[in-house]
Amino acid sequence: MEFRDVVRKRHMVRDYDPDRPVPAEIRERLLEHAIRAPSAGFSQGWAFLVLESPDDRERFWQSSTSPEQAARMDDWLGRMRRAPLLVVPLSHKQAYLDRYAEPDKGATDRDESRWPVPYWDVDTGMAALLILLTVVDEGLAACFFGVEPDRHGPFRQAFDVPEGYTPIGCISVGYEGSEDKRSPSLKRGRRGVEEVVHRGRW
Numbered sequence: 001m002e003f004r005d006v007v008r009k010r011h012m013v014r015d016y017d018p019d020r021p022v023p024a025e026i027r028e029r030l031l032e033h034a035i036r037a038p039s040a041g042f043s044q045g046w047a048f049l050v051l052e053s054p055d056d057r058e059r060f061w062q063s064s065t066s067p068e069q070a071a072r073m074d075d076w077l078g079r080m081r082r083a084p085l086l087v088v089p090l091s092h093k094q095a096y097l098d099r100y101a102e103p104d105k106g107a108t109d110r111d112e113s114r115w116p117v118p119y120w121d122v123d124t125g126m127a128a129l130l131i132l133l134t135v136v137d138e139g140l141a142a143c144f145f146g147v148e149p150d151r152h153g154p155f156r157q158a159f160d161v162p163e164g165y166t167p168i169g170c171i172s173v174g175y176e177g178s179e180d181k182r183s184p185s186l187k188r189g190r191r192g193v194e195e196v197v198h199r200g201r202w
Contacts, residue, residue: 013142016082017175034127
């Protein structure tokens with residue numbers, strides 16, 4: 001598939017065929033492409049939790065979703081739970097602070113305020129985007145969605161994730177189901193280049 005087609009076809013899919021698992025070779029390509037993302041100072045402060053078994057996936061949904069959320073998003077969750085593969089990208093801030101304390105960078109005080117934005121989250125987000133684009137290139141479907149801050153603790157506990165790692169979200173992956181419903185947000189339409197690009201000055 002041409003790269004321009006991959007970009008144009010990428011969209012979030014919220015329903016999956018539960019009877020079609022993600023082939024192992026495709027799963028590995030998703031992860032191999034993810035680690036090709038850029039990272040400040042080549043810090044590579046990311047990790048990826050891969051959940052494929054029904055038990056692991058159910059543990060994710062239970063730990064990452066409060067009862068109130070589950071009741072509010074019942075239809076959405078019902079369709080999303082059919083995804084046969086979940087990948088949770090996690091950012092690791094300390095890896096960046098440590099990397100920039102090395103001699104070639106020199107910020108030995110590891111002061112987080114030196115960073116204009118949290119590059120650990122930005123870089124992990126770029127890795128997540130490479131997964132989303134690879135999914136399209138492989139003919140599958142995916143959705144990136146968030147994990148509420150108050151669920152980070154239960155999520156970490158459920159999967160023995162060290163405290164220093166933050167789930168920036170989760171990516172559901174599978175073959176598109178027959179009941180996928182496009183988000184109402186899409187009714188807003190995509191903003192054109194002329195609306196968001198400022199050339200020379202604002």
